[in-house]
Amino acid sequence: MALAYGFSEYGGPDTQQVFDLEVPRPGPGQLVVAVHAAGVNPADWKVRTGTRKDTVPVTLPAVLGREVSGVVTAVGENGRDFSVGDAVFGSTARGFGGYAEYTVLNADSAAHKPEVLGFAAAATVPVALGTALDIVEQLEIVDADTVLVLGAGGGVGSAVTQLAHARGAAVLGVASxxxxxxxxxxxxxxxxxxSGSEERIVAAGERVGKVTVIVDLVGGDVLAHAAAACGPAVRLVSVADPGLGSELGGSGVDRRRTTEVFTRVATLVETGILDPRIERTFPLREAGHALALVEEGHARGKVVVTVR
Structure with a gap:
C-alpha cells in the first residue's frame, strides 16, 4: 500500500484526508514513479470543489495534485526512452494525483530530470512554469511590449514576469x-x-509604455476592470477566467504538456533564466496546509509537497 492525500467527496477543505492506495501499475505508454515532490497549484483546490468536473474527471476518493518529480519504478509497453531508476518529472496521467508516494505519468508528458535540478524545483515545471512558457510564446511577447500580469505574486505569475522580462519587455505586476x-x-x-489599481496601471503605463499584453491569473472584476483601463488593443490570455478572456477579445492558454516543452523549461531553470521561487515545502502528511496556503491566496511563488 502507498500513502496519498486527497479528497473523499467534492467540497471544501473538510473533505481532504490522508488515505492508503494500492501501488499503481503502468498501462501502455505509462510510467510508475516513486514521487519525491509534488507542486501545489490553484487548480488542485478547484478540482476538489467540483468546478473542474467537465475537464478533470476523478474517481473518489481522488488524489490531489497534477505535477510531480521522482524516480521511475515501472515502465509500461512503449514507455519510450525511460527506464527503471530514471529521475523524471511530468504531469500525472488522467485519474492519478501527485500528492502520493507513487503515481503514474504518461511517457509523452514526462521528461528526464537534469542532474543539477533538485526534485522540488523539477516538480514546479509541468504546471506553473510550463503554463508560463506557453503563455509567453502564445502571446509572442517581445521587447517592445509592456506586459500587465494580474496575480504576479503566485507561481505562474512569477514565472511569466521573469520570462517576459528575459525577452526585453517591461512588466507591470499586480499583487498585494x-x-x-x-x-x-x-x-x-x-x-x-x-481599490484604485486601474489608475495605478494607467499611470505606470504612461511611464514605461502603454500596456500591450495582459496575462490574467485572477479573473472576474479584476480582469474586466484592468482590460477596460488598458483599452481594446491589448493581446490577452486568461488562465483564471478564459470565458471572460474570450469575451474581452482574448483567450485561454493552450497548454502543451509534452516532453519537449518540459525539457525546454527545465533548461531555462538550469541556466538561471527562470527561478521557480519556491516559498515553502510541506511533508506529505501536511499537504492540507500546503494547499490551504495556495487556496487562501497567501502563497508567494510556489509551494511544494515533499514526499521523499
Missing part, C-alpha cells in the same frame, strides 16, 4: 503589498492590487 518584493525580485514593476 506583501508580495511587492517578490514582483520586484522577478524584475517586474509592482502595482498594488485592490
Amino acid at each position: 503589498a506583501g508580495k511587492s518584493d517578490l514582483v520586484e525580485a522577478n524584475s517586474g514593476i509592482w502595482i498594488e492590487s485592490g
